[in-house]
Each structure stands twice: as C-alpha cells, then as structure tokens.
Amino acid sequence: MSTETTKQSRTARLVSDLRQFWSEPWFAILTMVLAGAILLFIVVPVFAVLLKSFGMNENGFTLDYYQEFFSRTYYFDAIINSLSASILSTIIVVFLSVSISLYVTRSSSFVSKFYRGAALLPLVAPPFIFSLSLIILFGRNGVITNIMNHAIGVEFSIYGFWGVVISQVLGYFPIGYMLVESTMRNMSPSLEHASSDLGASQWKTLRKITLPLSQSGITKAGLLVFVMALADFSNPLIIGGGKPFLASEAYLLVVGQQNLEQAAVLGVFLIIPSLIIFIFQTYFLKDSGLETISGESGASNAPLSRKVKSTVMTINTIFVAFIILMFVMVILGAFVKIIGINNTFTLEHFKNRNGWDSLYTSVFVSFIAAILAATIGMLQGYLFARKPIPGKKVLEFLTLFGLAVPGTVMGIGYVLIFNGPPFFLTGTVLLIVLNMTFRKIGVGLEASISKMHQIDSSMEEASSDLGSGPYRTFGKIIVPLLSPAFIAGFVYTFMTAMVSISSVIFLIAPGTNLAAVYILNLAEQARVGMASAMSFILIVIVLSCMGLLKYIEKKTGVSI
Structure with a gap:
C-alpha cells in the first residue's frame, strides 16, 4: 500500500471517528x-512547577536555581536523606507485608483476621500521627525515654533520620500490604503443593515458588511505597530533628522564604521518580498476571510448616503490637493532661x-x-x-x-x-x-x-x-x-x-x-x-x- 493511500485511510478513519464522537x-x-x-x-x-524551576531573569529562563541546588551540600543532603529513608522504608514495608500476607492467606483463624485488621488500621489516620505517637513514647520527655533515663541513665531520643523511617514504615505499610496480600491470595497453590511433593522444604518453596509468583504485587507495593515515602513532608517536619528532606524543605521554602523558584526545583526532583515509576507501573506491570495461573482461591494455599509459622508469627505479633501501641498512645494522650507526666483524666483537650x-x-x-x-x-x-x-x-x-x-x-x-x-x-x-x-x-x-x-x-x-x-x-x-x-x-x-x-x-x-x-x-x-x-x-x-x-x-x- 502506497504512502498516499495510507494517509487517506488514516484521514478517513479520523473523520469517521469524529463524526461518531459528535x-x-x-x-x-x-x-x-x-x-x-x-x-x-x-x-x-x-x-x-517545571517552568518555575527555571526562573526568569532579563535574558529569559535561567538555570541559576538548579546551579544553587547542586552547589549547596544542604540540598544534596536532602536528596540523600529522602532517598535513603524511602529505600529503607520500602524494604522494611515489603518484608513485613510478605510476612503478614504469608500467614493471613494461609489461615482463616481469628489471629489471621486480627492481623489483617491491625495491618489496615494505619489507613484511618494521617501518616504523621505515628510521629506524634513516637514522640509521646520516645521523645525527649517521652514515657519510655524517662523510664530509661531514670532506670539505667541512658539518654535517648527518637528525633532524626530513624524516627522518620519508623514513622514512614508505620504510615505507609497498609498500602504495600494490600497489594502483596491480594497477590498471594490469588496465586495458584498447585505449584507450591508440587514443590512440597517433590521434597523441597517450605523455606525453599517460598524462595523458589511463592515469592517469584508474587513478584508483580511485591514490585508494585515497593514502587508505590517508595514514591509515597519520597514525597512525605509531614513526618520529617515533626520528627526529623532538623535534618533536611526534599518535600519538607520545599514546603519551608514556600512558607518561610516565599522562594517558589527554589521550591519548584525541589519539586522537580520529587516528580521525576514519581513519573518514571507511574509510567513503568502503568505500562509494564498493569497486566502482569503470572501469579493467577489457575485462578484458584488463596484459601487452599499450602499451610505453613511449624518453623515458618513460628517465624512469621513472631515478626507479625511484634509489629502488630507496635501498631496498636501507637494508637493507644494517641488515645491516652487525648484523655490525660500530660501523658507520662500528669496522667490525670481530663476532657479539656x-x-x-x-x-x-x-x-x-x-x-x-x-x-x-x-x-x-x-x-x-x-x-x-x-x-x-x-x-x-x-x-x-x-x-x-x-x-x-x-x-x-x-x-x-x-x-x-x-x-x-x-x-x-x-x-x-x-x-x-x-x-x-x-x-x-x-x-x-x-x-x-x-x-x-x-x-x-x-x-x-x-x-x-x-x-x-x-x-x-x-x-x-x-x-x-x-x-x-x-x-x-x-x-x-x-x-x-x-x-x-x-x-x-x-x-x-x-x-x-x-x-x-x-x-x-x-x-x-x-x-x-x-x-x-x-x-x-x-x-x-x-x-x-x-x-x-x-x-x-x-x-x-x-x-x-x-x-x-
């Protein structure tokens, strides 16, 4: 078919589509x-935001704000802190999501339902609520901090990089968990049973069969948690201890200095990874269905062996207890005058x-x-x-x-x-x-x-x-x-x-x-x-x- 004929065909198709559209x-x-x-x-x-990051001077657009960004170690530290915290938070969230999902998808007991409910509990609160709970417990005058100071003379404070990581793990965990749990629940159990019948231990089956079949959900969970953690600005503001992070520094540049150009530069470094990950997830992971080979219900998945069950239950129980403790601290803080100092009941708050x-x-x-x-x-x-x-x-x-x-x-x-x-x-x-x-x-x-x-x-x-x-x-x-x-x-x-x-x-x-x-x-x-x-x-x-x-x-x- 000639080029002219192809062009005419495309034009005719376009005209037809437009007529149908109207x-x-x-x-x-x-x-x-x-x-x-x-x-x-x-x-x-x-x-x-992209245009603002290039600013304007008498010669038009300028790279001055990008030059300032790369010339200041403070902004470099913000990138390193943001990336490091996001990567660590993502790794921990994915690990915990796999651990809880393994148990929840292979058991219908009350404990399983309790784990699932507690895992989703952080969805009902703003992500920074866990920073508040951590401050109540481990802040400079926190409940546990004071106990440690008086008992063994150890001074401890949650403020700083690790406080941000812990807060992000707690806040964004449900997002990762829902994706991993859904993938494991829908995977075919036949390959796991076959692996067991061939003599493989459950640890080997998990490593060679279960996790590879769950790769799509785990990858999606990791990408989404990474983007959300990278864009987090409230936790660094509350519990960051003054350490620079991209999102919080962008906010402070706008509110404190009215420096929209420099804030836009930081915004560009936030949007680039988000855009790349969104495109990758939309076009490369959206239709991946390796884990649903036979469509059988996840309820028939191979039950966990005693050793594996003990391991995941230990991890799950500790983490779920920590989540509940965070909410308990918020509730107690609402009904006492000054938690840990004056625990008199009050409604004045x-x-x-x-x-x-x-x-x-x-x-x-x-x-x-x-x-x-x-x-x-x-x-x-x-x-x-x-x-x-x-x-x-x-x-x-x-x-x-x-x-x-x-x-x-x-x-x-x-x-x-x-x-x-x-x-x-x-x-x-x-x-x-x-x-x-x-x-x-x-x-x-x-x-x-x-x-x-x-x-x-x-x-x-x-x-x-x-x-x-x-x-x-x-x-x-x-x-x-x-x-x-x-x-x-x-x-x-x-x-x-x-x-x-x-x-x-x-x-x-x-x-x-x-x-x-x-x-x-x-x-x-x-x-x-x-x-x-x-x-x-x-x-x-x-x-x-x-x-x-x-x-x-x-x-x-x-x-x-």
Whole structure:
C-alpha cells in the first residue's frame, strides 16, 4: 500500500471517528469539558512547577536555581536523606507485608483476621500521627525515654533520620500490604503443593515458588511505597530533628522564604521518580498476571510448616503490637493532661474551639470533594468504556496521573496557577475542594470502568430499541447500575481527603483550617494533648468511613 493511500485511510478513519464522537453532542461536549478540567487541575500545575524551576531573569529562563541546588551540600543532603529513608522504608514495608500476607492467606483463624485488621488500621489516620505517637513514647520527655533515663541513665531520643523511617514504615505499610496480600491470595497453590511433593522444604518453596509468583504485587507495593515515602513532608517536619528532606524543605521554602523558584526545583526532583515509576507501573506491570495461573482461591494455599509459622508469627505479633501501641498512645494522650507526666483524666483537650471549627471545615470540604470526584469518575468511566473518544488512552493516563503526583508538587503548582490572573482562587475553600477532587478522581474512574465491564451493552441496545435516546438510557439504565461504584468512590475519596495534608497545606488561608493541617501545627508546637484529641476524633470518623467502604465492597462486589 502506497504512502498516499495510507494517509487517506488514516484521514478517513479520523473523520469517521469524529463524526461518531459528535453524533451525541452533549456527551462530546461533556468529554471536552472534563478533558479541559483534567488539563487545568492536574497537568498545568505540574508544568507550572517545571517552568518555575527555571526562573526568569532579563535574558529569559535561567538555570541559576538548579546551579544553587547542586552547589549547596544542604540540598544534596536532602536528596540523600529522602532517598535513603524511602529505600529503607520500602524494604522494611515489603518484608513485613510478605510476612503478614504469608500467614493471613494461609489461615482463616481469628489471629489471621486480627492481623489483617491491625495491618489496615494505619489507613484511618494521617501518616504523621505515628510521629506524634513516637514522640509521646520516645521523645525527649517521652514515657519510655524517662523510664530509661531514670532506670539505667541512658539518654535517648527518637528525633532524626530513624524516627522518620519508623514513622514512614508505620504510615505507609497498609498500602504495600494490600497489594502483596491480594497477590498471594490469588496465586495458584498447585505449584507450591508440587514443590512440597517433590521434597523441597517450605523455606525453599517460598524462595523458589511463592515469592517469584508474587513478584508483580511485591514490585508494585515497593514502587508505590517508595514514591509515597519520597514525597512525605509531614513526618520529617515533626520528627526529623532538623535534618533536611526534599518535600519538607520545599514546603519551608514556600512558607518561610516565599522562594517558589527554589521550591519548584525541589519539586522537580520529587516528580521525576514519581513519573518514571507511574509510567513503568502503568505500562509494564498493569497486566502482569503470572501469579493467577489457575485462578484458584488463596484459601487452599499450602499451610505453613511449624518453623515458618513460628517465624512469621513472631515478626507479625511484634509489629502488630507496635501498631496498636501507637494508637493507644494517641488515645491516652487525648484523655490525660500530660501523658507520662500528669496522667490525670481530663476532657479539656476536646474543648478547643479552633479544633472543632477545623474539623467541621474538613468534613464539609471532604464531602463536597467526594461528591465531585465520584461523579466525575463515574461520568469518565462511562464515556471511556462506551464512547469513541479521540485520545482516550491519553486522557485516562492523565486522570490516573493525578494519583501519582506528589502532594507537595501539586500544592506548589496550585499556588503558581491560581494566585494570579486569570484565576484568583488561592486561599479559598473552592480551591481546596478542587485540589482534593482532581487528586482523587482516578479512583472513581477505575471503579466505574471496572463496573462498566460487568454491564452487558445489550441492556443499552434494548433501551435504544424501545425508543429511549442515549441520554435517557444513561440516566435510567447506566446511572443506577453505576451507583455502587459511585458510592465506593465517594466513601474512599471522603476518607482519604479527611487525612490528606501534603497539597492542601499550601492552600490554607488565615481563618480557614483543616483538621489534618491543624493537628500537624499542634504537633509541631509540642501541644501533644490537643493534637491527640483531634487525632482521636479524626480517626473515629475515618474508621467509620472505612467500615462503610468495606460493607459496600461486600454488598456490591466493587473493590477499590
């Protein structure tokens, strides 16, 4: 076929696609509006950070800020600390995830269910809540610190690099665990049984069969935890002991020095690994299914031998007990005057008017953002699954990319874009809502696409044959069928928005505050009692949402 014929064929195909796209004009217009919103609220802020990092002088763009970055050992230390903490946190999280998943997927006992519940418990709290608990226990005047000082005269403090690592492990562990546990639960048990029948010990079977079959989930878990730990800024602020980390230094440059250019440079070094990992995971790991060879339930996996079971149970029990201890410290700190010093019961920490106002604002903002995110995700899921949209794959990629962009980068980008003409939204509740919405719409999109794949298109065809137009069919047939995905996306977005902090902290104006940001400020000021009280209330709210989400998943089969 000649080049001219090929060009004509492509042109004809494009014209045909465009005609089909505009055959339902309202859906076409809606698609274009959503595409414009994705570009404005996800893509443009990231590019704004990139452009800002090059600064401007009389000669145009400059590399001065990059030169300053590479010339100062302080920023080099920030990179080393961030990378080192992220790598260590990832290794520890993956190791613990494998250990707990091995037991949970091979047992249906009460202990197994208890391990699973405790492993997911950190999801209900902001990641920095564990820094607060560690300070209560191991800070300069911590409960255990004082005991060690008086008993054996050893001075100890959790502040510094290792405090950040421990906090990140506790905070981001559930993310890694859910991916590893899901992979191990869905793997075929036949190869493990075959390995055992051939005389291999269980340790060898785990090394040669189980872990290689779980490689996809373990890799995804490691990549995701690494990105989240790298972008963490709250834990270094609270428990870092003054050591520089990329995300926290970017925040301090914006808030303390108003140096947006240098902060943007640090943001670029946060976004590059996130982008690389997101592309790798999206295009190279998304369809990997080695672990589901036969699709048999993980409940029939080979039971653990006595030695392996003893080993993993020892590790699991110690770690789960530590997680529970962290939450217990927060609860106790909320109900005593000064934990470890004056343990008199009190409710005065709950009487803070500013705290309740920030909590009300968080509930309101998260509720509106959850409705918007779930609605947009549902609409996108339907359009992407059923309509011939030009550039559909690109739009889906950009939508999901909002989940991968570090919050610090997105926050700086929003400040750059919406703090001048034509948009003056910085400091408004509307901008906070938009930020939360477009960072979470990828969840509703994935849930809706998954649900649309379960809906037979013949139902829409039957509605059309009976005289209903495409819009009425969507309202009467599709919307009710997508309602479980909408509700699941709503609950998930509300739950995560309540504890989000990394991007919205840049958008808070005087007189407006959010619960997570307020708790962070209290923790920085060492007002442990009030911080614990507000954390306790926030945990109760988010825990209720998590319970509702699990109920929805059980009733509808829509998994988030």
